[in-house]
Structures are given as C-alpha cells and as structure tokens.
Amino acid sequence: MIKNYYNVIGVMSGTSLDGIDIAHCSFTHDHQWNFEILQAETYDYPSAWVEKLKNLVTMSEAELLHLDEEYTRFLGSAIQQFISKHKLSKLDAVCSHGHTALHQPQSGLTYQIGNLAQLATILNETVVCDFRVADVALGGQGAPLVPIGDQLLFPQYDFCLNFGGFANISSEINGRRIAYDVCPVNIVLNLYANKLGLDYDDGGKIAASGTIHQVLLNQLNALSFYKTPYPKSLGLEWVKTEIFPLIDSFALEGSDVLRTFIEHIAIQISQEINSKIDVSVLATGGGAFNTFLMACLSDKTQNVIIIPDKLIVNYKEALIFAFLGVLRLRNENNCLSSVTGAKMDHSSGQIYYP
Ligand SMILES: Nc1ncnc2c1ncn2[C@@H]1O[C@H](COP(=O)(O)OP(=O)(O)OP(=O)(O)O)[C@@H](O)[C@H]1O
Ligand SMILES: CC(=O)N[C@H]1[C@@H]2OC[C@@H](O2)[C@@H](O)[C@@H]1O[C@H](C)C(=O)O
Structure with a gap:
C-alpha cells in the first residue's frame, strides 16, 4: 500500500549565497496534499565558501569535481547538525537541491554540486537529489521546478510570486501551470543599498525617502524583455548589460534609484497579476519583507x-524541494513540461540509499 505520510528534510541553496536553507517538513496525502514546516534554519556560508561558490563558473572540470566532493561533505555536516540539534529520527528522506554550479540548458548542461551519492553515506539516510538533470536531458530548461509545489501545496492562491534575486510568478491558465521570471528585484536593490553601506534597504525605508525619476522609469519599462512572451527567464548577465549601465547613466542619488526601481518592480508585477481580477496572490522570498515595495504593489492592484x-x-523553496523528493x-x-518545456512531465531526481 502506498504511504500517505512523509517525514522529510528539504535543503536549498539559492542565488544570493546567504546560506543553506534546511526545513524539516511533514506531508500527508488524502484527497489533496497537506504540509507542515516543523523546524527550519539557514546555515550561513562562511566567507571562504561564498568566494568559492562565486567562482564556480571559472573552474576547470577537475577543480569542479574536487569542489563537489568538498561541498558534499560541507552540506552533509550542516544537515547532520540540523538533524542532531532537532533530534530528528525516522526520516523518509533528505531531499536536497544542492547548489547550481553551471546551468546551460541549451547545451544540455546543468550541474548542481552537493548531489554525490556519498551524501547518503555521510547522513546514513535516504537521499533524493539532482532534480534538474533529467528535465534538461528531456529538452527542458531544468527550471523553474517550484511551480508543481505551487500547484499542489498552494492551490488556494491564483498567483504565487517569489521575490528573490529576481521576481518569478506561477499561475494556472486553462488548466495548465505556467511560470516565468518577471523582473529583477533584490539583485538590483541590494547593489544600490550596498553603495550606501548597507546589506539591503530594510523595509524599503531609503527607497520611501527618494523620488521617482520618470525618464529612467520609462526607459526601464521599455526594455524588450518585458514584451517577450513566456516561457522566459532572467540572469545576472542581463542585469549587468541592460539594467546597471542604464541606471548609472543618470547619476542619481541612491535613494532616488531605489525609489525608481521599486516603482518599476511594482509596475511590472502589477501588470502580470492584473490579468485576473479579484484574486489572491501569495508573496514569498526575502523581498516580501520590503514593506514599502509591498505597499507600492498593493496601490496598483485590486487583488489581495x-x-x-x-x-x-x-x-518555501526548501519546503518544495522536500516535496519534489516525496513525489x-x-x-x-514532479517536473511540469508546461513550465520547463521538456518533452513530457516526469519524475525527476536520483535516490541514494545509505
Ligand atoms: N526586511 C527586509 N527588507 C527589505 N528587503 C529584505 C528584508 N529581508 C530580506 N530582504 C531581501 O531579501 C533578500 C534575500 O531573499 P531570498 O533569501 O529570498 O533570496 P534567494 O533565496 O537567494 O533568492 P533566489 O530565490 O533568487 O535564489 C535579501 O538579500 C534582501 O534583499
Ligand atoms: C538553475 C537554477 O538553479 N535555477 C534557480 C535560480 O534561482 C531562482 C531561479 O533561478 C529559479 O529558476 C531556480 O530555482 C528555483 C528554486 C526553481 O527551480 O523553481
């Protein structure tokens, strides 16, 4: 008989390199899926690891393989600490994304470090990992993978928005899940907050004190990416060529840059969510704590x-990787071809036993 209760750990390392997110979760299945996050913690990267992870793209294959082994041990020790601290037992699996080292789906390549079989031996637990490789082999983008979790764990929301380095959105159109990146968020806000000596603009307070520069705002909104139909995604390279030089050409005060960029984000996101009326929108990711950004967005929509x-x-991302492992x-x-463009929906991920 198939189980209907799962006790698992989800592990995610995201683009901002702030740390390893670990969430102990339970899932039950009757007519629909229910979940609970029982405990969760972020294990900050020591600065030496931040530097190593920043330089992955420049490494040779041999260096990368060596680092993969080192990272798998590092990840294993963080997960082990979490298991011991919370006295966890009887886990069905540890479901881990690893950290993306290379992602060139057009060339059939995606590589997440930390997904070696030895993780199962280190932890003495069943491990489910390497979730993106099969999708790319099936001609998909290997990302985003979170939308199946939006569909099955958060069905009450018409849109799921995540405000990380970039904002991405997922929703259902005619019974098919779609998802794509909308615009940059913290990757831009943080850089201009850094120039003012801050890690980030807490609550958007500095942005709130600035003034919108209308010409810059119009030029940001006119960028061709925003007219491109989905599926589409954004990366750091695009921000470096299209956004930073444009903003810098105006030589504005930091607060005015932040204010103008927040307005830009609010306009781009509201255009997406206003395609449906009187619906509910789930906002997650660190940018949801930017109260000024959330207020500007609310001003531009009737949706809640x-x-x-x-x-x-x-x-949420660690939770959903835990869920991908359960599936x-x-x-x-656990991979939707309507989102990734793969030849078919499929069940992705390696399972390693201790
Ligand atoms: N109180 C706050 N006020 C404003 N911004 C905040 C606040 N708290 C967090 N943030 C923003 O959220 C960021 C972290 O977001 P998050 O952890 O979702 O990123 P990530 O998971 O690395 O992104 P991605 O999903 O793109 O991989 C911080 O760098 C900061 O910009
Ligand atoms: C290849 C890769 O690691 N992509 C990440 C990255 O970080 C955010 C965005 O780019 C998203 O496409 C994806 O992660 C999320 C969790 C996903 O797959 O849904």
Missing part, C-alpha cells in the same frame, strides 16, 4: 497580496 507566516516566506519516492511526476 498575502504574505504568509515567516517560515513559509523564508523556506520522486512515489514515482509521481
């Missing part, structure tokens, strides 16, 4: 923006 419990804001254990589809 819901910021959930902090655990969900911070750990893999059940041999059920």
